[in-house]
Amino acid sequence: MSRLLQIQERLLENSAEITRMERALGQHPSRALNSSLKSLYKLRSGLESEFKEAAADDQVDVVGYKSASLSEIPAPPCREQPSP
Numbered sequence: 001m002s003r004l005l006q007i008q009e010r011l012l013e014n015s016a017e018i019t020r021m022e023r024a025l026g027q028h029p030s031r032a033l034n035s036s037l038k039s040l041y042k043l044r045s046g047l048e049s050e051f052k053e054a055a056a057d058d059q060v061d062v063v064g065y066k067s068a069s070l071s072e073i074p075a076p077p078c079r080e081q082p083s084p
Contacts, residue, residue, distance in 0.1 A: 004058055007051045014044050 018040045025033045055062045 004054045007047060007054055011047050
């Protein structure tokens with residue numbers, strides 16, 4: 001398996017673990033869970049950097065997307081309709 005695919009797999013595993021940890025923290029807030037979650041975020045950041053580096057080494061373009069809720073998307077400006 002290529003280095004890029006290995007890092008991608010680790011990112012997917014990390015993302016699943018973050019989701020699990022966030023749910024656990026929501027149900028049972030604790031300093032230990034909060035510290036673990038911060039560690040997972042730090043690991044994700046390192047993996048993302050490693051992924052970008054590996055992609056650059058392999059001359060692969062990487063595009064990132066971030067989803068947003070509808071409340072985060074600004075409304076388009078209103079334009080007056082020209083009168084006929």
